[in-house]
Amino acid sequence: MLDYEALKEAMGDLEEDVVLEIMNKVMEDGGEQAGQAMKACQEGMNIVGERFATQEYFVSDLIFSGELMNEAMDIIRPALLKSTGESMGKMILCTVEGDLHDIGKNIVKAMLEASGFSVIDLGIDVKPSDIVRTAKEEGITIIGLSGVLTLAIDAMKATVEAFKDAGMRQDVKIIIGGAPVNQAVCDVVGADSWAVNPADTIKMCREWSHAA
Ligand code: B12
Known part of the structure; x- marks a missing residue:
């Protein structure tokens, strides 16, 4: 026990x-x-x-x-990591610009992969423009943004804005995660959803993947 x-x-x-x-x-x-x-x-x-x-x-x-x-x-x-054996399609995951923390991101990544997602991990300290470019080039519609610094909230918001500026906001679902994230932060950032544990992350991403 x-x-x-x-x-x-x-x-x-x-x-x-x-x-x-x-x-x-x-x-x-x-x-x-x-x-x-x-x-x-x-x-x-x-x-x-x-x-x-x-x-x-x-x-x-x-x-x-x-x-x-x-x-x-x-x-x-x-x-x-109990693999489901299903294939859920591709998604992007990264830690946002200015934030170097990646332990939580790496855990979420491993569990998303076990759940059938093919995760493009852009790493840490990732600029909004790099995320938008990758989404465009790879035709990806699910984006996971990780961050644990307070300033990561600004970087997450900037990333959502970058998708708007590129005329792609309607084409993607954006989920944010990390210790400071909650519903209020999600509203400020303008993301579609948020989670602070891998189980909720997987549930949301699977719903989006099935709906696509
Ligand atoms: C370990 C740690 C570090 C390590 C990170 C090592 C690494 N490779 O990641 C090191 C030593 C490098 C570090 C550096 C710094 N750190 Co630090 N760090 C931490 C600490 C103690 C733990 C973070 C962690 O790994 N948690 C465990 C993981 C498993 O939890 P998690 O990240 O929340 O992830 C889970 C969920 O949130 C969710 N999740 C995670 N990502 C995603 C993504 C999506 C899409 C979804 C849906 C869900 C999701 O699932 C995960 C698993 O359950 C935190 C304290 C804290 N409370 O977080 C401080 C903390 C984040 N650090 C802090 C600070 C200040 C710093 C430094 C500035 C210190 C310094 N003076 O240099 C630097 C900043 C460097 C930078 N620019 O990023 C502050 C931030 C303060 C603030 N409000 O901004 C904290 C909060 C400590 C504190 N209370 O002061 N840090």
């Missing part, structure tokens, strides 16, 4: 041994709780963020937390 709070706290405290031990236990138990374990780690990363904001942690701790999160995800990845 997963001790959700213990995992969340261990991640927040950056206790590598404890985090990895719990993740290994999740897999030994059959992997059913991998999704919950991922959520606990994500909440633990929020604790890291809070401690960084109050100067209890430093940039080196942020860097270490990123490495620990990746290590933890590597252990449970096989349980998270």
Whole structure:
């Protein structure tokens, strides 16, 4: 049985041994709780963020937390990625301009791929014009924008505007995600939807793909 709070706290405290031990236990138990374990780690990363904001942690701790999160995800990845065998078409995913965070994006990418999407990952710090150009060249209608910095909200909005300026806004569905995203942010950005976990992301993108 997963001790959700213990995992969340261990991640927040950056206790590598404890985090990895719990993740290994999740897999030994059959992997059913991998999704919950991922959520606990994500909440633990929020604790890291809070401690960084109050100067209890430093940039080196942020860097270490990123490495620990990746290590933890590597252990449970096989349980998270249950391939559906379906083909859902292509979509674009990237972290928006000015933002270099990609741990969440990479998790979402892996889970979208397991769900049948062929994901064109444009990487981090991606300019609106590059996203619009790729969508045009590849004929892509689903766009996922990731960002965890507050300034990512401006970059997401600029990306939506770039699609409008190119006369393509009606042709694409845009979903945004990342820690600061909620309905109010979605309204400001002018995106079609938002999500802060891979399950909701996949559900929305699959609906759009089926409707296309
Ligand atoms: C790890 C980390 C780093 C690492 C990132 C490593 C990497 N390769 O990504 C490093 C050390 C590089 C880093 C750097 C910086 N960071 Co930092 N970082 C974090 C931290 C602790 C965790 C982020 C994370 O990985 N979370 C875990 C993942 C799994 O969660 P997630 O990203 O939210 O993703 C999930 C969902 O949101 C969703 N999702 C994600 N993407 C998408 C996309 C779509 C389309 C959808 C639908 C869903 C979706 O699914 C994911 C899985 O469930 C956060 C704190 C926080 N609360 O987020 C601070 C935080 C984001 N960082 C912060 C800061 C200030 C910085 C720096 C400026 C520090 C500095 N002085 O240099 C730099 C900025 C560099 C830049 N220009 O981007 C601040 C941002 C403040 C703000 N309001 O803007 C935060 C909030 C910490 C804080 N409280 O102060 N950081």
